[in-house]
Amino acid sequence: MTGIDVTTLQTSCLNDLCSVTVDGLPLLVRPVRPEDKDALVAGFESLSPQSRWYRFLSPMRSLPDRLVRHLTEIDHENHEAWLAAIDVGADYHPIAVARFVRDASSDRAAEIALTVIDDYQHRGVGKMLMFILAESAALHGVKTFTALVHSDNWPMQNFLKKFGGIVDSRAPESINIQLNVKNVINDLSGKFEFAPAHHKSLL
Ligand SMILES: CC(C)(COP(=O)(O)OP(=O)(O)OC[C@H]1O[C@@H](n2cnc3c(N)ncnc32)[C@H](O)[C@@H]1OP(=O)(O)O)[C@@H](O)C(=O)NCCC(=O)NCCS
Numbered sequence: 001m002t003g004i005d006v007t008t009l010q011t012s013c014l015n016d017l018c019s020v021t022v023d024g025l026p027l028l029v030r031p032v033r034p035e036d037k038d039a040l041v042a043g044f045e046s047l048s049p050q051s052r053w054y055r056f057l058s059p060m061r062s063l064p065d066r067l068v069r070h071l072t073e074i075d076h077e078n079h080e081a082w083l084a085a086i087d088v089g090a091d092y093h094p095i096a097v098a099r100f101v102r103d104a105s106s107d108r109a110a111e112i113a114l115t116v117i118d119d120y121q122h123r124g125v126g127k128m129l130m131f132i133l134a135e136s137a138a139l140h141g142v143k144t145f146t147a148l149v150h151s152d153n154w155p156m157q158n159f160l161k162k163f164g165g166i167v168d169s170r171a172p173e174s175i176n177i178q179l180n181v182k183n184v185i186n187d188l189s190g191k192f193e194f195a196p197a198h199h200k201s202l203l
Contacts, residue, residue, distance in 0.1 A: 019087065019197035023123040028092060028197055029132060032081035032099070034073050039083070039094040041068060048118045054153045055115045057174060071099070077140060078102040082132050084125060087197075095120045098129035100137050100145065109144040110137055114156070126159060128192050134184035145184070147177045163187050 017030040032040075044052070044063045052060050063071075074081055081099035085092035095117045100110035112133065116125045137145065147165070149156045151173055157165075164187075165179035 017197045018194045020128060020192050020194045022125050022128050022192065025120070025123065025125070026087045027084050027095075027125070027128070028087050029082055029084050029129070029194075031076060032072055032074060032083050032097065036083060036094075037068050037072050039085075040071055040097070043094045043097065043115070043117060046117050046119075047115065051115065051118055051121075054150050054156065055113065057148065057150055071097075074099075080133070080136050080140070082129055082136070084129055096125050096129055098126075098133045100133055100142065102140075102142060103146075106144075108142060109146060110142045112145045112147050114159075121155070127188060130159075130163070130184055131188035131192060134181045134188070137181050138185060143181055145179050145181055147179075149175050149177055151175055 017028060020027050020029060041063055044060075047055070049059065071081065079099065079101045081097055083094055084096040085094045096115060098112070098114045100112045103109040103111065114126055114129060114133075116129075134145070146168065147156070147160055149160070151170075157175065157177070160177045160179055163179050164183045165177040168176040168178040170176070
């Protein structure tokens, strides 16, 4: 039991490709797959040094192959990730990824990470992916999200506080924020219109 009535879940793309428009951007969204390795590396390369630091909490210059495998070869049960890409006709341009990884110590909690490429930040893409992430997490019985956020990362701290995130613990350079998955779904429910999509390079 997830504690959430699954019939209220609204995203039509929990397993498949779907389309959604965010701030005028025509986006395609689907779960991350092993064949997304190149897209993930390209996305990482277009992130600013600060966004890389905030995402990985270290000054990463490149993504090691082992990490790329970990980020793309996922089981969709304990580790789920969603890719958002701009629909550019015959091709697509990945701009954001959101993921949860279930805690080893509690199957009802999962750590999240979210990355939106700098040029597309603060336009609502993070919120849209957070909604899908929360819905997919709820379907897998996850009730609590945690996030390890750099102490200077005000955009992410503000982002999580919007959904009732509270500071759970602090370390010198990072803060652990906890939030209720149900709050995210309730707050964002009905804010985005998802539709099934067909796009041959993303299917
Ligand atoms: C943090 C991040 C994921 C937010 O995604 P986003 O698409 O930019 O966020 P949204 O546009 O959906 O904004 C949602 C809320 O987040 C907060 N926020 C987003 N960008 C912000 C900014 N530059 N300054 C302050 N608050 C900001 C606001 O509260 C915003 O709500 P509002 O639109 O009502 O002001 C994105 O900025 C990012 O990828 N940053 C770099 C990587 C990172 O820090 N990842 C988090 C690792 S745990």
